[in-house]
Amino acid sequence: MQIGVVFPQSELGGDAGAVRHYGQAVEQQGYRHLLVYDHVVGADPDVHAPWRGPYDVDTTFHEPFVLFGFLAGLTSLELVTGVIILPQRQTALVAKQAAEVDLLTEGRFRLGIGVGWNQVEYDALDQDFTTRGRRSGEQVELMRRLWTERSVDATVDGERVHGAGIAPLPVQRPIPVWFGCSSPPAYRRAGRLGDGWFPQVQPGPDLDAARAVVDGAARDAGRDPAALGMEGRVSWRGDTDETVAAVEQWRAAGATHLSVNTMGAGLTSVDQHVAVLDELAAALPSG
CATH class of the missing domain: 3.20.20.30 (Luciferase-like domain)
Structure with missing residues (x-):
């Protein structure tokens, strides 16, 4: 599972230096993509x-x-x-x-x-x-x-x-075109046309139900559901162990990609966002 980050733009303002620092820092920490x-x-x-x-x-x-x-x-x-x-x-x-x-x-x-x-x-x-x-x-x-x-x-x-x-x-x-999905019509479009999808639900019954719709639409379109990527999202809320456990839930659910989100956690500077992601990178298993 490829792990990346959600760019915390609503909390960095218009500072071009913060954009540069954040992008280069998360790459050095080993994250694979920036969403x-x-x-x-x-x-x-x-x-x-x-x-x-x-x-x-x-x-x-x-x-x-x-x-x-x-x-x-x-x-x-x-x-x-x-x-x-x-x-x-x-x-x-x-x-x-x-x-x-x-x-x-x-x-x-x-x-x-x-x-x-x-x-x-x-x-x-x-x-x-x-x-x-x-x-x-x-x-x-x-x-x-x-x-x-x-x-x-x-x-x-x-x-x-x-x-x-x-x-x-x-x-x-x-x-590659990936679909953001939060409703059955979007699930069906993802299955019919997408290279992957971003579920707006967490692992469990809701994700299982959404994936059934995506997979069914893919099969109806003559496509292989297994070829579609799926990217989860986990939000850090102050507890690294809790965040790592949530990441592993997505891995067990079959996600091919995952993004870690640090927005909304009370962080007030790019350095704080980077420090949290550094701690998480050290705690997350590789691969």
Whole structure:
């Protein structure tokens, strides 16, 4: 099981030095990948009251593709979006940005995608919130063509690519696409189209039920469920032994990848995040 980290961007602000220090430190500690969350805009709670979302206009988010261009020159980590809100973006532009990151990382890139929950963000980007599930599946199919074909002719939800392509093509053809999943429709899309998936539940009955849907959709599409990757996430809350035990639960559940999250634990500096991850790296078994 490959173990990486969740970039704690909501707690590091806009400090480019913190980004550099964090990325280089976790690579030296032996972590294999860095996963980044995505939001383009945040909602102002005073305008959108009552606001119940986990993030708002004051929560800091780096733009993942630009951030990855920076990190690609600083580390050899695999870079992972976890997840890009794909349906609120132009398909060809995402394909181009992803191809560039894949080139800069020499193929160490996974494109995690999801449909999101924030209609305010969709409105700001002039996309339809209500059709995001269907649109995301069509977008994945078009992106894979753009990553592997010189010239493409296709239409996705009103976006027409007519006799056009991107150059240079990525190293990985196609780039692996992983699905963020928190509902049966998303589980089915992951099984039908994904190279892997990010469950939003923990090991146990809920994960077993979700995986049954993913695996069933894969088989219905003529695919081998065993070929799909699965990435878990464990949040550190002050107890290293507890965190290591949670990591081992994911290993026993068959996860191929796992990310350790240190956000939300009261850490106030990049050095504190790095120190916790250093302690965890020493406690985690290798392999």
